[in-house]
Amino acid sequence: MTPIELDSVLEFKVTQVLDSKLNIHRKDPILYYVHWSGYEGTLEEYLWLTTANLKNATKLVTEFHCRYSSKPGPSLSPAPIHPCN
Secondary structure, eight states: OOOEEETTEEEOOEEEEEEEEEOTTSSSOEEEEEEETTOTTSTTSEEEEEGGGGGGGHHHHHHHHHHOTTSOOOOOOSSOOOTTO
């Protein structure tokens, strides 16, 4: 797959969010384990990324948390409209 252009920058597409974890030693403590399209067969095919690196994949992050609500994720407060409904 070839990269896509977003805001004049070439990027590959995140195809799936597979997991999340909390690392309290980081400024952005929530990390997501993602699968990248276009990196098949390389060391970069699966990577842990911060939420800041997933700005163009917010739908995939939301879908992940709808499926795995007990996994670490952003806090929603005070009374959110649940994105899974």
